[in-house]
Amino acid sequence: MPEETPATGLTRRELLLTGAAGVAIATIVSPASASDDAVELIERLTGKTPTESDRLHLAMPRTFPNGYTVPLTLEIDSPMTESDHVRHVRVLAPRNPLIEVATFHFVPQRSQPRVSTRIRLAEPQYVLAVAEMNDGTLLMTKTWVEVATNGCA
């Protein structure tokens, strides 16, 4: 039952209704506009502007036969000290019916900012990773994944 539906459980439909920028996200996913769209989407979800960073590594296959179990490995370059660490990383699939995939929380001195899992993708799209650092700044990266079948049906 959806009584525990989280406040951030945004659907693509809701995003579309929130304005023209949302329309751009859903209609133009080309390499040229993808970064701008990703930034807008993250601003909408978090109220903060992310910076694209090569400290985040989101490794996924460029093409994958089915959308049901697409492998994902996430790694962030961080010393994980009290004064410099990653609090959490959110993974988003903007062209899934529900765009939030998972959030990974790390602890300084205790866990490495590195995780592998398997996710569902409804269609070919940019998958986004957004890291919140201990000073509150957001870093992001994205990777294009082409799936042949819908993993959300």
Add this chain to the structure above:
Amino acid sequence: MFTPMPRIQMPSTAMKGEVFQVKALIGHQMETGLRHDSEGNVIPRKIITKFVCRYNDVDVFVVDLREAVAANPYFEFYLRATESGRLEFIWEEDGGGVYSLAHQLMVA
């Protein structure tokens, strides 16, 4: 009825300060709530919503899961061996179900 089966793979010993790998898997359909049965009724959402790894009662790795995590959620992650003790792994499901496992780690 299907009972989710959690599994953990991790070392039983480690050197102090060493980083070790943990593999966590739970057999679970991760029903999204987006599908319909043959009569057109929505199949209710039933997913694992949270995974917690606790090391001597301290949360050291936590995942918030949504519908787009694949069935049979699997995580591979890395922890630092700080002291000997107990690692507890907890999966929380929609509707209040909780599944857990514990492992001992000896740190030399």
